[in-house]
Structure formats: C-alpha cells, structure tokens
Amino acid sequence: xxxxxxxxxxxxxxxxxxxxxxxxxxxxxxxxxxxxxxxxxxxxxxxxxxxxxxxxxxxxxxxxxxxxxxxxxxxxxxxxxxxxxxxxxxxxxxxxxxxxxxxxxxxxxxxxxxxxxxxxxxxxxxxxxxxxxxxxxxxxxxxxxxxxxxxxxxxxxxxxxxxxxxxxxxxxxxxxxxxxxxxxxxxxxxxxxxxxxxxxxxxxxxxxxxxxxxxxxxxxxxxxxxxxxxxxxxxxxxxxxxxxxxxxxxxxxxxxxxxxxxxxxxxxxxxxxxxxxxxxxxxxxxxxxxxxxxxxxxxxxxxxxxxxxxxxxxxxxxxxxxxxxxxxxxxxxxxxxxxxxxxxxxxxxxxxxxxxxxxxxxxxxxxxxxxxxxxxxxxxxxxxxxxxxxxxxxxxxxxxxxxxxxxxxxxxxxxxxxxxxxxxxxxxxxxxxxxxxxxxxxxxxxxxxxxxxxxxxxxxxxxxxxxxxxxxxxxxxxxxxxxxxxxxxxxxxxxxxxxxxxxxxxxxxxxxxxxxxxxxxxxxxxxxxxxxxxxxxxxxxxxxxxxxxxxxxxxxxxxxxxxxxxxxxxxxxxxxxxxxxxxxxxxxxxxxxxxxxxxxx
Ligand SMILES: [Zn+2]
Ligand SMILES: [Zn+2]
Numbered sequence: 001x002x003x004x005x006x007x008x009x010x011x012x013x014x015x016x017x018x019x020x021x022x023x024x025x026x027x028x029x030x031x032x033x034x035x036x037x038x039x040x041x042x043x044x045x046x047x048x049x050x051x052x053x054x055x056x057x058x059x060x061x062x063x064x065x066x067x068x069x070x071x072x073x074x075x076x077x078x079x080x081x082x083x084x085x086x087x088x089x090x091x092x093x094x095x096x097x098x099x100x101x102x103x104x105x106x107x108x109x110x111x112x113x114x115x116x117x118x119x120x121x122x123x124x125x126x127x128x129x130x131x132x133x134x135x136x137x138x139x140x141x142x143x144x145x146x147x148x149x150x151x152x153x154x155x156x157x158x159x160x161x162x163x164x165x166x167x168x169x170x171x172x173x174x175x176x177x178x179x180x181x182x183x184x185x186x187x188x189x190x191x192x193x194x195x196x197x198x199x200x201x202x203x204x205x206x207x208x209x210x211x212x213x214x215x216x217x218x219x220x221x222x223x224x225x226x227x228x229x230x231x232x233x234x235x236x237x238x239x240x241x242x243x244x245x246x247x248x249x250x251x252x253x254x255x256x257x258x259x260x261x262x263x264x265x266x267x268x269x270x271x272x273x274x275x276x277x278x279x280x281x282x283x284x285x286x287x288x289x290x291x292x293x294x295x296x297x298x299x300x301x302x303x304x305x306x307x308x309x310x311x312x313x314x315x316x317x318x319x320x321x322x323x324x325x326x327x328x329x330x331x332x333x334x335x336x337x338x339x340x341x342x343x344x345x346x347x348x349x350x351x352x353x354x355x356x357x358x359x360x361x362x363x364x365x366x367x368x369x370x371x372x373x374x375x376x377x378x379x380x381x382x383x384x385x386x387x388x389x390x391x392x393x394x395x396x397x398x399x400x401x402x403x404x405x406x407x408x409x410x411x412x413x414x415x416x417x418x419x420x421x422x423x424x425x426x427x428x429x430x431x432x433x434x435x436x437x438x439x440x441x442x443x444x445x446x447x448x449x450x451x452x453x454x455x456x457x458x459x460x461x462x463x464x465x466x467x468x469x470x471x472x473x474x475x476x477x478x479x480x481x482x483x484x485x486x487x488x489x490x491x492x493x494x495x496x497x498x499x500x501x502x503x504x505x506x507x508x509x510x511x512x513x514x515x516x517x518x519x520x521x522x523x524x525x526x527x528x529x530x531x532x533x534x535x536x537x538x539x540x541x542x543x544x545x546x547x548x549x550x551x552x553x554x555x556x557x558x559x560x561x562x563x564x565x566x567x568x569x570x571x572x573x574x575x576x577x578x579x580x581x582x583x584x585x586x587x588x589x590x591x592x593x594x595x596x597x598x599x600x601x
Contacts, residue, residue, distance in 0.1 A: 001033065001130060004169070008033035010070065010132045011060075011141055011167035012040045017123040018059035019044075019163075020092045022052075028090035028125075029101040029151055029160055037166035041149055043101070048161055053143045060141050067136035068120040072129055080106050080115050080126065092122045101151060102126050140174035141167045176433075183432045189484035190325040196489050196547065198480070198497075199326065208323040208330030210477060215497035218526065219483070220333070220476050222495050224311055226597070227335050227473055230359065234352060236309040236337055241289035243313055247279040252450055253288040254419070256281075264317050264330075286312035287444075287469060290338040291451040294465075299455040304465060305341035305349055311476075312336045326481035335439075335473035340448070340465040342455075346395075350402045353441065353470045357426065358408075360472050364483065365599045368429035370409045373399060374416035386420050386446040395443050395466075396422050420446035426472075430486040438482060439474040443467075490571050493549040494594045500527040501548045503539045505555040507531070512559050516552070516583075525590060544569060550590060 001009060012031035015038075019026050023044055031040035042048075048056075075083070081103070087095030089102035106126060109115060118127040120135055132138060143165045151157035168174045185191075193199050198216035205211060212220060228238070247266065250256040255263070264282045271278040283289065290308045299306070313333050322328050341349050361369055376385040376392045385392065399422055403410045410424075417423050424441040444467040454462040473479050483491065493499055500520060504513040513529045520527040530539045536553065543551050553565040564586050568575040581589075593600070 005033040006130050006132055007138055007169060008038040008167050009130075010135070011138050011165060012038045013070070013118065013120060013123065013125055013127070013131065014060050014063050014135055014138060014141070015040050015056070015143075015163065015165060016042070016090055016125065017063055017092070017121060018056050020090075020123065021059050022056065024092065024095065025097070027097070027099065027101055030105070034164075037144060037164055039162050039164045041101075041151070041160040041162050043158060043160050048146050048163060050143075050145070057141065057143060063121065064135050064138055064141065066121065067134045069134045070129075070131035071119045072131075073117050073119065075115055075117055077106070077109075077115055080117070083117075083124070084126075088124060089117075090123075090125050138167055139169040140171040141165060142174060142178075180433050184434050184485065187430075187432065187485040187488045188325075189327075189481040192484050192489040193326070193481075196484075196497075198484070206330070207320055208318060208328070210326060210329060210331070216480070218497040219480050219491070219495060223335075223473060223476060223479065226360075226363070227309075227311065230356060231307075231309045231337065234307070234356060235305075236307040239290065239293050239308045239310050241283075241286060241293070241310060241312060243315070244280045244282055245289065247281060249288045249292070250281055250284075253285075253291070253447060254450065255284060255288070259284065262316050262318075264315050282315040283312075284314055284316050286310055286314060286334065286336045287338060287447065287467075288451075290336075291448065291453060291467075294338075294340055294448075295451055295453050299340075299453075299465075301342065301455055301457050301463075304455060305339055305345050306465075307337055307339045309337035314475075326477040329475075329477045332475035332477050334475045335471045335479075337470055339468040339470065340453070340455075341468070342463070343394075343466060346398050346443075346466055346468075347402055349468055350399065350443075351406060353468060353472070354402065354406050354408060356470075357472045361428070363597050363599070364486065365431070366428050366486070368433075370411065370427045371403060372413055372416075372425040372427060373403060373410050374413045374418075374423040374425070376417045376422070377415035380415065384415075384419070385417060388445065391445045392417075392422075395445055399424070399443060418442050418444075420444050428482070430482060431488075432485070434485065436478070436482045438479060439471045440469075441471070442469040444469060490547045490549075490569060492597070492599045493590065494597045496526070496547070496549050498526050498528055498546070498548050499590065499594070500525060500550040500552060501543045502527065502529045502552045502554060503536060503543070504529065504531060505536050505553065507533075508556070509554040509559055513554050516554070516564075519583075520587075523587065523591065525594070540567065552586070 009032065016028050016031060019042060023046055027043040029041040083089050084099045084103035084106055087097050087099050089099035091099060116128055118125050118129060118131055143163065145164050147162045149160055149162040151160055168177065196215060197213050199210045199212050202211060247256060263284045267280045269278050269280060293308060294306065311333050313331060315331050318328050318330055339349050375396050378389065381387045381389055421443040425437050426439045427435055427437050429435050448467050449464045454464055457463050502513040502517055504510045510531045517527045517529050540551060547569055549569050551567040558565055563580045563582055565580055566578040566586055568578055570576050
C-alpha cells in the first residue's frame with residue numbers, strides 16, 4: 001500500500017468504528033482502498049442512505065479528533081477464532097452474534113501465515129495493515145455513495161451494503177478532488193461531443209458503434225495526418241487489411257478460443273468448396289493480419305526492422321452495461337503498428353517508440369504521464385504466461401533498461417503481463433488531473449513463432465523476429481474522448497473542426513466575406529461565413545460557444561481599407577480582440593500556427 005492507500009484504508013477502519021457507534025450489530029466483511037477512495041462492506045438491517053452521511057461523518061470527525069493510536073498485535077489462529085465467535089472482530093465489544101464474515105475470512109488465511117489485529121479505541125479488526133500511526137493522521141474524510149455488493153462477489157452469498165468514501169492527507173487535496181470532478185462533468189466528452197456536434201449514436205446502428213459527424217471527422221483526419229507524418233519520418237510503412245478473417249487466423253494467433261467472449265459471434269458461410277461451412281470473424285485486433293503480411297514474403301535480416309502501420313478498425317463485443325460514450329465502444333480505430341526486429345535492434349526500436357510518445361505528449365500539452373510496466377510471475381509460467389522463462393527475463397530486462405535510460409516515469413507491476421510478453425500501459429492525466437489509460441504497448445516473443453514468422457540471418461540461418469505492438473495515440477474513440485475533456489472542447493487551431501469564422505456586420509459585406517473565405521479555403525484553412533441577420537454581438541457569442549479559434553469581423557471600414565478585424569476565442573484570460581491586421585499578416589499567423597501544430601491558441 002502506498003501512503004494515500006494507507007490513509008484510505010485507515011479511514012475505512014474509522015468508518016467502521018463510527019458505524020458501530022450508531023449500529024452496534026453491524027457485521028463487516030472487507031474494507032480495502034480502491035482507486036477512487038475506499039469502501040467497507042457491511043451487513044445491517046438499517047438501509048444506509050446519503051441522509052445518514054452527516055451523522056456518520058460527525059462520529060468520524062470525533063474519532064479523528066481523539067487521535068486513537070492504531071495498535072497492531074499478533075494472535076494465534078485459536079485466539080482469533082475465540083474473538084470472532086464472541087462477535088469481537090470488527091466490533092467495539094463482545095456481541096451476541098459471531099463476527100461471521102471475519103470468521104470466514106480468518107478460516108481462509110493459509111496455515112502458517114501471521115494473523116494480526118489492529119485496534120483503535122475499542123474497535124478491533126482482523127487486518128494485515130498497514131495503518132497510519134493514529135486516527136488523527138487520516139486528514140480529510142468524506143462519504144461519497146452507497147452501493148450493494150454480494151459477499152465475495154458471489155450472488156449466492158448475502159447481499160451487503162458497500163459504503164464508499166474518500167480521504168486525503170489534507171482538506172485542500174479533498175477540495176481539489178471534488179472541484180476536479182465538477183469540472184470533469186462540465187467537460188464530459190458525451191455532453192460536449194453532442195453540443196459541438198462531433199459524434200452520435202443511433203439505435204438502428206447499434207450501441208457502442210459511434211457515428212462521426214463532419215466535425216468529428218475533421219478531428220480524425222487531423223490525428224491521422226499527424227500519425228502518418230510522424231510514422232513516415234520514423235521509417236514506418238503503411239499497410240491495409242480487411243475487417244474480417246477466417247477462424248483459422250485467430251486460432252493460430254491464440255485469440256480463439258480464449259478471447260472468443262470479447263469477439264462478435266462468428267459468421268458461418270457455405271463456401272464454394274463442396275458446401276463446406278467456413279467461419280469468419282470480425283477482427284478484434286490487427287496483429288494477426290500484420291503477421292500474415294510479414295510472412296507473405298521471404299524476409300532477410302537486411303530488411304529489419306520492418307514497421308507496419310495501419311489505422312486499423314477493430315471490433316470487440318463489450319457487454320452493453322460496460323459501454324460508455326467513446327470510452328468503451330464496440331468499434332475502434334486504432335493507431336496500430338507492429339515492429340518486427342532482431343533482438344539486437346530491440347532496445348533502439350523500443351526507445352524510438354517511447355520518443356514518439358513524448359513527441360505526441362508535447363503536441364497535446366500532456367504534462368503528466370506514467371508507464372505501467374507489467375511483468376510475468378515465474379510461478380505461473382505455462383498457464384498464465386507462455387513457458388519461456390529465459391525469454392521473459394531477457395525481454396523484461398531490455399524493456400526495464402530502456403525505461404530507466406530514457407528517464408520516463410514508470411512503475412513496475414508484477415504478474416500483470418500479457419500472455420506472450422511484457423506489457424506497458426500508458427496512463428496520462430488530462431488538464432484537470434483526471435487519469436486515462438490511453439494505450440498499451442506489448443513486446444511479443446511468442447506469437448511470431450506461432451505464425452512461423454522468420455527471417456534469414458547474416459549467417460544464412462533462420463530466426464524468429466521479436467514483435468513490438470504499439471499504439472501511441474490509442475484508438476480515435478478513446479483519444480478523442482480524452483482530448484475533448486483535456487481541451488474542454490477548445491481544440492488548438494490545427495485540430496479545430498472550424499478554424500476561422502468570418503462575421504460580416506451587414507449583408508453588404510457578405511460578398512467580400514465569401515471571397516476571403518475562398519482564399520482561406522484554397523490554403524486548406526477550415527472557414528465559414530456567418531451571413532445571418534443577427535447582430536455582431538450575437539454572432540461573436542455563437543462563435544465563442546462553438547469554440548471557433550478565430551473570428552474575422554468585416555464592416556464597411558475593413559472592406560474599404562483592406563484590413564481585417566481579428567478576434568481570437570477567449571479561453572479564461574487569454575484571447576479576445578487582436579485588433580486590425582492586413583490579410584497577409586493574418587494568413588501568416590494562422591498558417592504557421594497550423595503548420596507547427598501549436599497548442600498556444
Ligand atoms: Zn486494516
Ligand atoms: Zn498488435
């Protein structure tokens with residue numbers, strides 16, 4: 001547990017203490033810290049509602065103020081059982097009913113393991129710790145919501161109330177957390193996506209299958225342009241593959257049968273060949289197709305590394321309850337590429353992939369990011385992980401070395417690797433501090449062998465290449481969902497669906513406005529003319545609401561002296577009236593901003 005988790009787990013003990021002061025009969029199960037705070041599962045005839053939160057929090061505050069020390073003690077299994085049967089665990093004193101869940105948890109602790117209790121005041125809990133020194137060290141505490149959960153997640157078990165709370169070391173952090181949640185609601189990609197007309201969903205098309213409106217289509221075009229330029233410069237080659245493939249392909253790759261649940265159901269076709277049934281699947285990943293492209297020609301070491309890139313569309317059957325706007329969809333366009341290389345080339349290739357990430361983070365103003373490096377567990381070789389102990393250690397070591405050398409912030413997570421190699425999840429934080437997992441990289445030393453991929457070495461022998469799977473911009477769906485929140489819909493000029501709006505003050509200036517628009521369009525600048533009869537103030541407000549980066553106001557004077565009155569979209573204190581400029585100055589300004597993919601405006 002890290003420091004914050006320790007605070008939050010300690011807060012769970014204090015929550016239980018407070019609940020028992022109100023309802024001494026409460027029976028507690030598990031109370032772990034979770035990503036967004038902590039919870040404690042409790043069985044209690046009284047149905048806890050947010051109406052109860054104030055009085056619970058009052059009790060909590062008193063316990064915090066009392067600075068009760070958290071005291072650890074070790075007991076034998078027999079001693080712990082006596083306490084559980086006396087109702088004394090997760091309780092303030094002995095009770096008529098046994099502490100039944102704690103008794104069950106106790107009985108599942110393996111023989112030989114130390115059994116420890118933590119006590120604060122008269123509350124005793126079965127717990128491995130760790131905890132903060134005393135209840136005064138918990139800092140700011142707030143209950144958030146109640147849900148229900150079955151004991152151990154099994155619906156045959158009793159249903160419990162899961163009481164969620166959040167705790168931080170300081171009140172300031174807690175306030176910032178709630179302010180961030182409020183701001184995130186305003187920036188919610190589903191809300192802004194609708195207001196800005198970026199994408200939509202339709203019942204007849206199906207849940208989780210986004211339709212991109214023209215403005216969303218621009219975002220996609222611009223992201224692909226960025227990826228294509230960047231990948232071209234980095235020596236990638238573009239390939240194209242179909243959206244479906246025969247069952248055999250996914251059997252070879254190992255997706256079938258293990259991954260079948262996440263794939264759309266098969267299509268059975270009576271094929272030409274003697275009426276024999278042939279089964280096709282929608283592709284859930286691009287890798288198998290790319291492997292086939294590698295295998296399509298004899299390959300020599302001289303060609304390596306080979307880097308195949310494709311914005312490939314994949315289909316995954318997410319449960320309908322798990323679909324969430326653009327964040328969880330059933331159809332996704334992935335910034336995919338597979339790099340086939342020799343072992344000697346691996347470090348340089350992997351380093352280059354990391355550098356590409358850093359370049360993108362800079363372009364999008366992503367200041368906080370972290371790589372989660374997931375490795376294997378030697379005890380699970382042959383079941384959870386392909387049984388190649390030496391390859392695992394060697395590849396993990398190569399990855400670790402590159403991460404350390406490039407000074408990238410990373411955490412190593414044991415026993416979470418992919419089946420066929422170590423995995424790197426990239427977490428980024430949006431401008432308001434909310435975390436997103438954007439992309440996953442994998443090092444694959446097993447699947448190329450399953451596909452029989454090989455190249456001829458300089459010694460004229462055959463070797464299997466390593467394969468790096470990488471997708472720095474993730475999928476369009478998730479990345480755009482992130483960008484909407486990150487920029488609150490005010491995309492930088494190069495990315496904005498509409499870059500300039502021309503606002504003629506009266507109808508008289510409309511022809512001049514159209515002529516200017518044509519000139520901008522010829523330079524590939526996305527421009528529109530607001531020729532409506534609205535007053536100028538209303539036209540400016542509308543462009544501002546629609547987050548158009550530049551507004552050009554045209555009145556009688558501007559037309560006669562050939563000047564443009566330019567305004568930039570206001571974001572906080574930045575932007576507003578830029579005054580008069582001639583056409584050439586304005587064009588030079590906006591063109592360089594677009595070319596540089598500047599984030600400044
Ligand atoms: Zn504990
Ligand atoms: Zn892949």
